Amino acid sequence: MTNTGFNVLNNPFINKGTAFTADERKQFQIEGLLPPFVQTLDQQVEQTYAQYQMRDTDLAKRLFLMDIFNENRVLFYKLFSEHVNEFMPIVYDPTIADTIENYSRLFIDPQNAAYLSIDDPDNMEKTLKNAADGRDIKLIVVTDGEGILGIGDWGLQGVDISVGKLMVYTAAAGIDPKSVLPVVLDVGTNNQKLLDDDLYLGNRHERVRGDKYYAFVDKFVEIAEDTFPNMYLHFEDFGRDNAANILNKYKDKILTFNDDIQGTGIITLAGILGALNISKQKLTDQVYMSFGAGTAGAGITKRIFDAMVEEGLSEDEARKHFYLVDKQGLLFKDTEGLTPEQKPFARDRSEFSNADELTTLKAAMNAVHPSILVGTSTQPGTFTKEIIQDMAAHTDRPIIFPLSNPTKLAEATAEDLINWTDGKALVATGVPAAPVELNGVTYHIGQANNALVYPGLGLGALAVNAKLLSDGMINRAAHSLGGIVDPTEPGAAVLPPVSKLDVFSMTVANGVAEQAIEENLSDSKDGDKAVQQLKWTPEY
Numbered sequence: 001m002t003n004t005g006f007n008v009l010n011n012p013f014i015n016k017g018t019a020f021t022a023d024e025r026k027q028f029q030i031e032g033l034l035p036p037f038v039q040t041l042d043q044q045v046e047q048t049y050a051q052y053q054m055r056d057t058d059l060a061k062r063l064f065l066m067d068i069f070n071e072n073r074v075l076f077y078k079l080f081s082e083h084v085n086e087f088m089p090i091v092y093d094p095t096i097a098d099t100i101e102n103y104s105r106l107f108i109d110p111q112n113a114a115y116l117s118i119d120d121p122d123n124m125e126k127t128l129k130n131a132a133d134g135r136d137i138k139l140i141v142v143t144d145g146e147g148i149l150g151i152g153d154w155g156l157q158g159v160d161i162s163v164g165k166l167m168v169y170t171a172a173a174g175i176d177p178k179s180v181l182p183v184v185l186d187v188g189t190n191n192q193k194l195l196d197d198d199l200y201l202g203n204r205h206e207r208v209r210g211d212k213y214y215a216f217v218d219k220f221v222e223i224a225e226d227t228f229p230n231m232y233l234h235f236e237d238f239g240r241d242n243a244a245n246i247l248n249k250y251k252d253k254i255l256t257f258n259d260d261i262q263g264t265g266i267i268t269l270a271g272i273l274g275a276l277n278i279s280k281q282k283l284t285d286q287v288y289m290s291f292g293a294g295t296a297g298a299g300i301t302k303r304i305f306d307a308m309v310e311e312g313l314s315e316d317e318a319r320k321h322f323y324l325v326d327k328q329g330l331l332f333k334d335t336e337g338l339t340p341e342q343k344p345f346a347r348d349r350s351e352f353s354n355a356d357e358l359t360t361l362k363a364a365m366n367a368v369h370p371s372i373l374v375g376t377s378t379q380p381g382t383f384t385k386e387i388i389q390d391m392a393a394h395t396d397r398p399i400i401f402p403l404s405n406p407t408k409l410a411e412a413t414a415e416d417l418i419n420w421t422d423g424k425a426l427v428a429t430g431v432p433a434a435p436v437e438l439n440g441v442t443y444h445i446g447q448a449n450n451a452l453v454y455p456g457l458g459l460g461a462l463a464v465n466a467k468l469l470s471d472g473m474i475n476r477a478a479h480s481l482g483g484i485v486d487p488t489e490p491g492a493a494v495l496p497p498v499s500k501l502d503v504f505s506m507t508v509a510n511g512v513a514e515q516a517i518e519e520n521l522s523d524s525k526d527g528d529k530a531v532q533q534l535k536w537t538p539e540y
């Protein structure tokens with residue numbers, strides 16, 4: 001195509017549609033290619049929002065918004081910024097799970113993603129450059145699609161989680177959409193449904209594992225770092241066997257982040273601190289049980305453990321506060337198949353007279369009586385009325401976070417947890433939950449989803465060009481979410497509301513930037529100023 005005009009109209013990073021002025025229409029050779037009336041951005045927002053409201057299912061709404069995204073990023077983000085609370089569950093979790101499961105069938109537009117195939121590693125550099133198309137890439141979200149939310153292996157179709165996470169970065173923290181790149185590492189899939197599907201768009205073979213897999217990931221990291229210096233590399237939804245390995249390999253070398261391990265750790269710690277602020281209890285008095293001790297479960301446990309150590313406990317003392325339950329039941333030192341992340345928290349059988357019977361959540365809860373129960377098991381409905389009422393009988397204000405996503409996989413609903421405990425439970429969920437009315441009190445439910453923190457964390461780290469993402473920066477992010485909710489209000493939520501996502505993302509970003517400077521991980525002098533300078537706003 002030689003026509004400059006159509007290239008402009010088809011480039012979502014520069015297209016303004018009907019908002020192109022008469023001068024711009026002349027300059028870009030698009031005179032007469034649009035209706036003559038020149039609209040303002042606000043008029044476009046009003047018009048598209050009215051069209052959005054005409055869609056009657058969440059999936060149809062999402063597909064409509066994706067059309068706007070594909071055509072005009074400024075318009076998409078302006079619209080998103082005006083309806084953050086309403087759009088988050090549509091653009092992101094839980095609706096995004098439907099689009100991932102049906103990605104190939106719904107495919108219309110590649111959304112400027114980079115598709116990297118393990119069968120074609122020599123093309124990696126070219127692909128990344130083609131996808132960047134001269135843009136200065138500062139932020140990559142990469143997935144290999146093996147552990148998408150709790151829905152498992154979706155192969156190449158997982159690319160939508162990279163696209164979706166990046167949308168939240170921009171809507172929440174003002175990361176310039178021109179500076180981001182969604183990436184999928186297509187290493188095959190073990191999802192038989194996809195392998196058998198003629199319309200599946202990914203590599204139709206089993207997942208490549210072992211040395212060849214790690215060599216591919218290493219090559220990606222190396223080329224991405226060389227091609228885009230000073231970039232923040234966000235890993236998302238890798239499988240349990242690889243996620244922590246990759247993070248451990250790179251976290252002390254480059255500016256990188258694993259959302260499921262670190263992001264989820266931060267938001268869950270923030271939620272627990274919020275809950276303790278309401279119950280006026282101390283973190284170091286809590287007994288913690290993780291149901292599902294995989295990537296997220298073990299990552300959260302480590303973060304809460306570190307927080308207890310920071311509050312003065314020795315590592316040995318702190319460790320005594322944690323119990324992990326996975327498929328095998330309560331995890332003991334001699335349990336078969338422990339992951340390296342589970343091992344430090346596995347218990348001695350001699351601590352229990354009935355250790356061999358502790359093979360279910362119910363038995364483990366009965367034996368331990370924890371004050372905090374966090375679910376990252378992908379097993380829906382497993383926080384039963386019996387288990388929860390027994391927990392509530394042994395602790396004043398049980399902290400209960402069913403975090404498995406999407407909605408259909410949650411260990412319990414907020415409504416049940418509040419009702420079963422007569423409002424005693426301090427609850428947060430992974431996906432948005434409506435307030436619960438009980439005995440004249442409205443209980444607001446916090447959303448413990450990493451989306452509440454990763455955008456601010458990324459903005460803060462990028463703004464000051466941090467060399468690494470340190471534990472100190474991560475900890476600072478977790479402590480930045482306090483002070484927004486009034487804990488004395490009856491029914492107060494344990495986390496700030498998503499409607500204020502843009503506001504508290506800035507608090508997180510400022511804290512993280514300042515911490516990087518304090519730790520000499522940045523040459524910047526003024527964190528707040530750097531954050532303000534990097535922040536992008538959707539306007540023409």
Ligand SMILES: NC(=O)c1ccc[n+]([C@@H]2O[C@H](COP(=O)([O-])OP(=O)(O)OC[C@H]3O[C@@H](n4cnc5c(N)ncnc54)[C@H](O)[C@@H]3O)[C@@H](O)[C@H]2O)c1
Nearest residue numbers: 149150240292293294295296326327377404405430449450
């Ligand atoms: N709210 C959030 O921000 C957030 C963040 C990350 C993950 N998650 C959710 O947490 C869940 C787990 O994600 P992940 O990345 O840790 O996956 P993962 O596969 O690494 O971990 C899941 C763990 O659950 C265990 N499990 C499976 N069946 C079980 C059973 N019957 N009883 C006990 N344990 C069982 C698995 O063995 C595994 O260790 C997902 O649903 C995901 O959506 C939520």
Ligand SMILES: O=C(O)C[C@H](O)C(=O)O
Nearest residue numbers: 093149150260405449450
């Ligand atoms: O994507 C989400 O909603 C949160 C989290 O990263 C997950 O894997 O569930």
Ligand SMILES: [Mn+2]
Nearest residue numbers: 149236237260
């Ligand atoms: Mn995830």
